[in-house]
Amino acid sequence: MKIAIRRAIGEKIIELAKDDKNIVIVTSDARGSAAISEFFEIFPERSIEVGIAEQSAVGVAAGLALSGKKPFVFGPACFYSARSLEQIKNDVAYTNANVKIVAVSGGVSYGPLGSTHHSLHDIAVMRSISNLHVILPSDAIEAIALLEKLLSDSTPTYMRVGRNPVLVFHDQDEQKKIFEIGKAINLKKGNDLSIIATGEIVWNVMEASKMLENEGIEARVIELHTVKPLDEEEVYKAAKETGLIVTVEEHNIFGGLGGAIAEFVSQNIPVPVKILGIPDEYPVTGKQEEVLKHYGLDSKGIFVTVKNWFRKMRGGF
Amino acid sequence: MEKILYLRKKAIERRKDIIKMIYNAKSGHTGGSLSCIDIIVTLFYEIMKIDPKNPDWDHRDRFILSKGHSVEAYYSVLADLGFFPKEQLENYCKYGSILTGHPTTKVPGVEVNTGALGHGLAVGVGIALAGKIDKKNYRVFVLMGDGELDEGSVWEAAQIAAHYQLDNLIGIVDRNYLQISGNTEEVSKLESLKEKWQAFGWVVKEVNGHDFEQMIKVFSEIPTKKSPHLVLARTTKGKGISFIEGKINWHHKVPNDEEYKIAIRELDEQLLKVGEQI
Numbered sequence: 001m002k003i004a005i006r007r008a009i010g011e012k013i014i015e016l017a018k019d020d021k022n023i024v025i026v027t028s029d030a031r032g033s034a035a036i037s038e039f040f041e042i043f044p045e046r047s048i049e050v051g052i053a054e055q056s057a058v059g060v061a062a063g064l065a066l067s068g069k070k071p072f073v074f075g076p077a078c079f080y081s082a083r084s085l086e087q088i089k090n091d092v093a094y095t096n097a098n099v100k101i102v103a104v105s106g107g108v109s110y111g112p113l114g115s116t117h118h119s120l121h122d123i124a125v126m127r128s129i130s131n132l133h134v135i136l137p138s139d140a141i142e143a144i145a146l147l148e149k150l151l152s153d154s155t156p157t158y159m160r161v162g163r164n165p166v167l168v169f170h171d172q173d174e175q176k177k178i179f180e181i182g183k184a185i186n187l188k189k190g191n192d193l194s195i196i197a198t199g200e201i202v203w204n205v206m207e208a209s210k211m212l213e214n215e216g217i218e219a220r221v222i223e224l225h226t227v228k229p230l231d232e233e234e235v236y237k238a239a240k241e242t243g244l245i246v247t248v249e250e251h252n253i254f255g256g257l258g259g260a261i262a263e264f265v266s267q268n269i270p271v272p273v274k275i276l277g278i279p280d281e282y283p284v285t286g287k288q289e290e291v292l293k294h295y296g297l298d299s300k301g302i303f304v305t306v307k308n309w310f311r312k313m314r315g316g317f
Numbered sequence: 318m319e320k321i322l323y324l325r326k327k328a329i330e331r332r333k334d335i336i337k338m339i340y341n342a343k344s345g346h347t348g349g350s351l352s353c354i355d356i357i358v359t360l361f362y363e364i365m366k367i368d369p370k371n372p373d374w375d376h377r378d379r380f381i382l383s384k385g386h387s388v389e390a391y392y393s394v395l396a397d398l399g400f401f402p403k404e405q406l407e408n409y410c411k412y413g414s415i416l417t418g419h420p421t422t423k424v425p426g427v428e429v430n431t432g433a434l435g436h437g438l439a440v441g442v443g444i445a446l447a448g449k450i451d452k453k454n455y456r457v458f459v460l461m462g463d464g465e466l467d468e469g470s471v472w473e474a475a476q477i478a479a480h481y482q483l484d485n486l487i488g489i490v491d492r493n494y495l496q497i498s499g500n501t502e503e504v505s506k507l508e509s510l511k512e513k514w515q516a517f518g519w520v521v522k523e524v525n526g527h528d529f530e531q532m533i534k535v536f537s538e539i540p541t542k543k544s545p546h547l548v549l550a551r552t553t554k555g556k557g558i559s560f561i562e563g564k565i566n567w568h569h570k571v572p573n574d575e576e577y578k579i580a581i582r583e584l585d586e587q588l589l590k591v592g593e594q595i
Contacts (some may be wrong), residue, residue, distance in 0.1 A: 024450070056439040059436055059474065060443035060446065064443040066429060066443070066444060067443070069450070091430070095421075096422065097429070
């Protein structure tokens with residue numbers, strides 16, 4: 001079954017808001033794209049529309065948070081990670097206002113709309129802002145579980161999700177047990193190398209790992225839904241036990257998940273790190289899946305790159 | 318009359334604090350602090366409902382210094398009212414001090430970290446909206462610089478405030494006509510300011526930002542009638558010290574030993590005069 005994460009979150013927040021009267025939503029003419037129209041109908045008094053003004057959406061949310069509310073700002077990742085970056089840094093993170101940014105349609109999920117609508121820099125900029133958590137769920141089950149966790153966590157947070165329906169692969173019954181902010185998830189055991197991934201591309205990595213298995217390569221797959229704070233323990237173990245790390249993300253190859261892993265590993269337990277992502281260029285035109293395939297980020301592409309790199313690093317066999 | 322003299326005395330003392338802080342720290346924004354201190358004194362000593370012993374009091378009126386660089390004026394007032402010990406002003410901008418060169422919430426009484434221009438009004442809108450949602454009666458005062466109005470984000474927030482009919486929100490513009498590069502009208506023409514705010518749906522009151530009587534009257538009379546209010550306060554940058562008044566180079570100039578002595582002497586003379594009247 002495929003579900004767009006933004007839709008799952010849009011439904012879940014209604015349920016949460018029934019119990020928690022402090023939840024308010026702020027948006028910038030993005031009710032439809034953020035899938036929160038229903039919330040606006042059910043809770044008009046807790047729905048703040050500011051018009052196409054992302055800077056003010058974040059500033060207003062900060063003011064609401066400083067007055068005891070739990071504001072969630074919903075809108076496209078491309079705009080919130082750039083246009084309102086100063087408000088996120090100063091009004092939210094520096095001031096320590098409990099604002100959650102739910103940045104939808106992230107990465108290249110807007111596809112052919114082009115680079116104005118892509119956000120391939122957001123992990124890099126957000127994770128370098130102090131006092132801001134950065135989270136990228138991989139499917140609807142994980143997203144709503146983490147959304148619930150956010151309610152009892154007072155740290156300002158940037159949560160990036162995609163636009164398009166993605167496979168629901170996590171186990172519903174497991175969700176309460178395994179989803180913790182800042183805690184990596186071991187999706188597949190293996191000791192030949194580790195593949196660490198974040199966001200909706202995780203499923204491609206899972207498929208790639210099965211193809212690797214057919215080639216006799218046992219890849220450990222680690223899902224890092226929280227890029228910041230980094231689960232250092234899990235990354236350390238992966239480096240120590242497998243000796244090789246591949247990172248995969250729907251982001252520029254600079255400064256994102258790969259950067260975070262490389263920073264940690266190189267300073268604590270140096271092992272080779274291969275970073276897979278969108279190269280440092282404005283992507284080709286195409287649908288999300290076409291763009292990802294173009295850059296070798298579909299399951300087959302990930303499989304081929306990892307296989308070749310693994311063989312090269314292990315001296316070729 | 319007694320009230321006015323009291324405020325005048327308080328404001329002169331605060332000007333002394335401002336000059337001392339900047340002189341000690343060898344850093345600060347002299348002109349803007351002197352320009353808006355009378356406004357801040359009026360609000361904190363006369364208009365706003367506050368409790369310095371309980372800075373987080375739920376029903377307090379909120380103040381946001383959107384022109385965060387005028388922080389010396391703000392800290393001086395907070396310290397004098399007892400939000401934090403007055404001796405701490407000596408540590409302004411010093412290593413390890415909570416008194417950073419732009420306001421932060423580490424300082425009791427400060428609501429939001431400011432310093433990047435064009436942020437305060439939107440945050441004020443959020444606080445005012447929360448007040449409406451919770452049916453609380455507090456008011457939100459946001460003090461902006463006139464140069465700050467170059468920032469587009471101010472006007473976004475102005476539009477939103479009017480859209481939500483936030484009559485609990487009061488914007489104040491410290492209209493001293495000077496910004497760091499020159500006269501506001503030469504840098505990027507602001508006029509007609511009154512008409513601009515009116516066109517955005519705000520009720521505008523003009524006032525002399527150094528006249529306590531006028532300011533008390535205007536701030537007390539602001540009615541609640543479904544629109545935000547803007548007080549356009551005409552001021553003089555560097556007000557109160559002869560050689561700083563209206564001088565553009567005093568935006569963030571630090572007084573040398575000689576200038577410091579003269580400034581303090583001038584302010585002491587002013588205090589003496591007020592003292593005679595009290």
